[in-house]
Amino acid sequence: MSLRTKIFAIALFALLPLSLLFALSGITTTGQRRYGTIAGTGSSDYVIAIGGRYPSPTTLAFNRPLFSLSANSTDYFARFEFSASVNDANISVPYRVWLVKKGNSSTTDYEFQLLGTGTATSAALQHAGTEGGTVFPSGEYLCDTITFTPATTSTSPIGIYTALSAAYFTTNTVYSPGSLIPARVFISDAGNFGYLVFDADPADGKNITFSVEAGT
Numbered sequence: 232m233s234l235r236t237k238i239f240a241i242a243l244f245a246l247l248p249l250s251l252l253f254a255l256s257g258i259t260t261t262g263q264r265r266y267g268t269i270a271g272t273g274s275s276d277y278v279i280a281i282g283g284r285y286p287s288p289t290t291l292a293f294n295r296p297l298f299s300l301s302a303n304s305t306d307y308f309a310r311f312e313f314s315a316s317v318n319d320a321n322i323s324v325p326y327r328v329w330l331v332k333k334g335n336s337s338t339t340d341y342e343f344q345l346l347g348t349g350t351a352t353s354a355a356l357q358h359a360g361t362e363g364g365t366v367f368p369s370g371e372y373l374c375d376t377i378t379f380t381p382a383t384t385s386t387s388p389i390g391i392y393t394a395l396s397a398a399y400f401t402t403n404t405v406y407s408p409g410s411l412i413p414a415r416v417f418i419s420d421a422g423n424f425g426y427l428v429f430d431a432d433p434a435d436g437k438n439i440t441f442s443v444e445a446g447t
Contacts, residue, residue: 271433
């Protein structure tokens with residue numbers, strides 16, 4: 232290839248739209264999606280006590296939406312990240328993240344495995360970016376502080392994180408900046424689990440909402 236041809240190729244690559252560059256590199260994402268709000272009732276609001284297999288009616292009764300990690304009928308997004316918001320300032324809410332499997336189309340039960348636990352704390356002020364937003368609308372306070380603790384066979388509840396780390400080299404990264412900047416937790420690999428479920432225990436009258444984005 233001549234020098235002129237190389238220069239032309241580099242210039243053309245630089246002009247490609249970002250979306251096309253992502254497509255060429257194999258990077259795909261669900262985009263940031265709002266997860267269902269969990270409301271505090273004054274008593275424990277955790278609805279999933281331990282991992283296990285639950286029939287479909289029990290899973291529906293949990294009233295915790297399934298966030299799909301499926302890119303299509305056969306492929307799963309490996310990585311995901313999440314953040315949160317609360318309906319009041321300076322509120323700390325404990326939460327749990329569950330990984331969920333479902334069998335083929337004839338299977339009506341779900342397997343729940345706990346990935347980890349943590350606490351999300353809302354900022355002191357509303358962020359201007361929440362005005363009119365669809366992910367975090369006006370009236371919510373973004374969590375600028377967050378923790379995440381992997382769930383293992385030594386924690387309570389027992390969780391699958393150590394096994395995922397051994398099998399898929401799963402890691403977690405916590406970004407907890409404070410200063411009104413949205414905090415996030417990054418999970419590098421969810422194995423072959425097809426869904427996420429968030430559970431939380433807000434104080435009475437307090438609500439927490441998670442935002443999730445999955446990708447390759």
